[in-house]
Amino acid sequence: MPLPVYDRPPIDPAAIVSVIEAERLNPHGELLRTAVPSAAAVRYQRRQQRTNAARQRLSLERARESSLRAAAREELDRYATFVRSWDGYDGDPIAPVALKVARLLIDALPAFGNAARLTDIIPGPAPDGSLDLEFRTASRRLMITVYGGESPNVLEIRTLRSQGDLREDKSDIDTDALVSDLRWVLA
Amino acid sequence: MLWRAIRPESVYKKDGSIKPAFFRDRRGHYSCDLAAFSTPEQSRRGYATPPAWNPDDAGLVEFSTGDVRNCSTTGGPDVNHAPLRDARIVNYSHAQFSRELTGEEEKTMAEQKARIVIKPRA
Numbered sequence: 600m601p602l603p604v605y606d607r608p609p610i611d612p613a614a615i616v617s618v619i620e621a622e623r624l625n626p627h628g629e630l631l632r633t634a635v636p637s638a639a640a641v642r643y644q645r646r647q648q649r650t651n652a653a654r655q656r657l658s659l660e661r662a663r664e665s666s667l668r669a670a671a672r673e674e675l676d677r678y679a680t681f682v683r684s685w686d687g688y689d690g691d692p693i694a695p696v697a698l699k700v701a702r703l704l705i706d707a708l709p710a711f712g713n714a715a716r717l718t719d720i721i722p723g724p725a726p727d728g729s730l731d732l733e734f735r736t737a738s739r740r741l742m743i744t745v746y747g748g749e750s751p752n753v754l755e756i757r758t759l760r761s762q763g764d765l766r767e768d769k770s771d772i773d774t775d776a777l778v779s780d781l782r783w784v785l786a
Numbered sequence: 787m788l789w790r791a792i793r794p795e796s797v798y799k800k801d802g803s804i805k806p807a808f809f810r811d812r813r814g815h816y817s818c819d820l821a822a823f824s825t826p827e828q829s830r831r832g833y834a835t836p837p838a839w840n841p842d843d844a845g846l847v848e849f850s851t852g853d854v855r856n857c858s859t860t861g862g863p864d865v866n867h868a869p870l871r872d873a874r875i876v877n878y879s880h881a882q883f884s885r886e887l888t889g890e891e892e893k894t895m896a897e898q899k900a901r902i903v904i905k906p907r908a
Contacts, residue, residue: 687791687832688817723807724795731807759889768889
């Protein structure tokens with residue numbers, strides 16, 4: 600009788616018995632233990648970010664803020680085209696220095712705080728050639744009035760803070776006071 | 787009653803209300819028209835010939851002399867009749883405030899006293 604040919608090495612019958620015996624004693628493997636490294640050994644891995652919802656500056660907010668600034672700049676560009684009597688009476692053209700300062704303030708806004716808080720940036724032209732720049736957040740409103748001076752590089756700035764019924768009007772302010780007002784509205 | 791033309795840039799886009807800067811004139815002679823000597827259409831389009839703006843876009847704001855005099859607790863300016871007649875403008879209805887408004891008075895006039903009777907075309 601020819602010997603059977605095995606395609607795998609013969610197993611020790613005692614080993615088979617021990618596996619069957621272990622299966623019988625522990626049918627669902629409760630006694631099996633998996634070696635898990637301690638928590639300290641697990642390397643911290645940052646959770647994969649699928650949205651940017653947890654970030655302070657949402658891309659949507661950033662887009663809104665930049666759109667507000669662009670719209671305000673566009674409106675200032677329109678004011679630059681005003682000629683004498685632009686208001687139907689004897690209105691002065693808007694002072695170039697006032698336009699320049701307003702553009703600078705709009706561009707520099709993020710340096711003074713969280714510009715994403717702004718809900719609106721509204722310029723406003725006045726018949727005497729001055730202009731207003733109004734910054735609004737959900738609870739605060741800052742109106743900056745820029746007057747052109749006698750010479751092209753002289754100007755005067757007035758601010759009006761409003762929060763609820765509280766108002767604070769300041770005339771002829773310096774740069775420090777202006778910065779403090781901008782920080783206040785963006786705080 | 788007093789009227790003054792208003793450009794689209796002088797109203798808030800969101801709610802159509804008047805910006806306080808509309809009432810500012812540091813030169814001390816804010817202009818308006820006495821309604822008794824004008825018509826809404828004439829005041830809206832302005833008396834300047836040729837106009838320095840597109841009068842088709844203009845709106846009209848209305849307020850009273852009483853509004854101006856009572857725009858602050860300490861008393862606002864008066865309004866004086868000051869007809870204009872020069873090469874470009876002939877406007878018998880022209881009137882002027884007797885002094886500049888303060889920031890608070892500008893806001894009061896814009897937010898509480900004056901009203902837009904013809905909306906400017908945005």
